[in-house]
Amino acid sequence: MQHKILISVDESKNSLSAVQYVANIVRPDKVKITLINILDTPPDLDSQPTIHPFFKSKLQELKGQSGIQQKLIEQVLGEYCNILCAAGIPKDSVQTRIEKVRDGIAKDIISEAKEGQYDTLVIGRRGVTGMEKILLGSISSKIVKSIKNCSVWIIDKQ
Numbered sequence: 001m002q003h004k005i006l007i008s009v010d011e012s013k014n015s016l017s018a019v020q021y022v023a024n025i026v027r028p029d030k031v032k033i034t035l036i037n038i039l040d041t042p043p044d045l046d047s048q049p050t051i052h053p054f055f056k057s058k059l060q061e062l063k064g065q066s067g068i069q070q071k072l073i074e075q076v077l078g079e080y081c082n083i084l085c086a087a088g089i090p091k092d093s094v095q096t097r098i099e100k101v102r103d104g105i106a107k108d109i110i111s112e113a114k115e116g117q118y119d120t121l122v123i124g125r126r127g128v129t130g131m132e133k134i135l136l137g138s139i140s141s142k143i144v145k146s147i148k149n150c151s152v153w154i155i156d157k158q
Helices: 013-025 053-088 105-116 130-136 139-146
Strands: 003-006 031-039 094-100 120-124 150-156
Touching: 003 013, 003 105, 013 053, 013 120, 031 053, 031 105, 053 094, 053 120, 053 130, 105 120, 105 139, 120 139
Parallel strands: 003 031, 003 120, 031 094, 120 150
Antiparallel strands: none
């Protein structure tokens, strides 16, 4: 029986630590891993006639940054896949995906874990500051509070 693991990643050191942790502790022949990135993209407001031209130009800049971010994430996912494969996990047991944010990063990760019927969700701790935590909450704490029927491993950088 294969253990299904979902690893939510970005380009942070904590995501790298999460991938390395999984690579070091799982049995390569008994695992199926999905590396997923929820890409936060700017809203598509081009069709809105009431947006001031200044804000439209700023949205275009953000969209350009999103393209750069996606290319960076694709590269990072490739590196993470290589780490897992170097640990003996067969390449066909590792899947990579980039999804655009729909309902919020934490909610999207929880939905993926539920829909994909994963046994374990692995996420790196982002390390938000005290004020950010008060105002926004951390993604990992939102996940821990809301997820059902799935183990959650929160990995801090080593």
